[in-house]
Amino acid sequence: MVSCKAEDEFIENFGLFMESHSIFPRIAGRIYGYLLICSPPHQSAKDLVNRLRITKSSVSSMMRLLLQSKLVEEINLPGERPRYYRIKERGWENIFLENLQAFSAIRALLGEGRSLLDNREAEMLDRIEELDELYAFFEKEMPPLIERWKKFRKKEIKR
Amino acid sequence: MVSCKAEDEFIENFGLFMESHSIFPRIAGRIYGYLLICSPPHQSAKDLVNRLRITKSSVSSMMRLLLQSKLVEEINLPGERPRYYRIKERGWENIFLENLQAFSAIRALLGEGRSLLDNREAEMLDRIEELDELYAFFEKEMPPLIERWKKFRKKEIKR
């Protein structure tokens, strides 16, 4: 339950970052930030309550978010009753991958819009096709990018 | 001011998509969706009020958002008083590019966190370095990706 100013600042900034990018509520961001730097890397709900000065109901609901999005995982320590929480490996990586689905979703939508403009002069189509091409490009480029990432990651692990 | 069911549906779905991905409020999304498929491609505030059944104050405030984010632009037609609005070229492309700044922001933050863990065993650093590497990878890969996009776009224009 030791706290220090630099840590507090990091935790707070992390929470603010997550909130301002509307990724997660502030408290969820603070929990995640703390789990990135705490020792040991696993902490109980009670630890979080004490360290972050938040209520246990906040921990409960925010932790549900973090667990659902698979950024944090639960562990049990033998002989200890409380659950512990820690950063889950590859959390963000997996979220990135899942988000690629949004590309196909918006392209499907744009296809609907495109069909409303059938039999129009080409100029009428430009605005919607420009957007569709952007997403088509990403759909094409993302899989190889991911492959490069996987190689990159393996190299880093060996290091 | 002609409206049809398929159009309405597209407009509504576009608004819902924008809202659910918390990109823009629903009405801003509906305006943008309509501007993607309307003819002519430019519409006045009054047109939008009539077509989309929203108030002119909504148009005013949501249009401010769309103009600020440079997804929509104003034009004036000679001899006509009202301003017209239309989809701005490269709008999303530019937003993507600007968002790359977030990568450096979070890496700076992670650097702060990393320094809090100095003089710890390597295992303690894994969780934060894994995340930093993900962003480092994107920072490295994004510029060439953008270059490929620029080439791709030019090819499409020639087509």
Place this chain on the structure above:
DNA sequence: CACTAAGTTCAGTATATACTGAACTAACTA
């Protein structure tokens, strides 16, 4: 100038969400 249309601002309403505190349930321990 008076009149009309274009456009903004602002107060008010509705709605969603973050967070808390307290009550509750579930599970272990003496």
Place this chain on the structure above:
DNA sequence: TAGTTAGTTCAGTATATACTGAACTTAGTG
């Protein structure tokens, strides 16, 4: 079994934001 700890749920509060309607400002037109 009683007592303690872990954890969830839920009602209530605070806050932010979307959207509206009405009042206002600005600019053109007879």
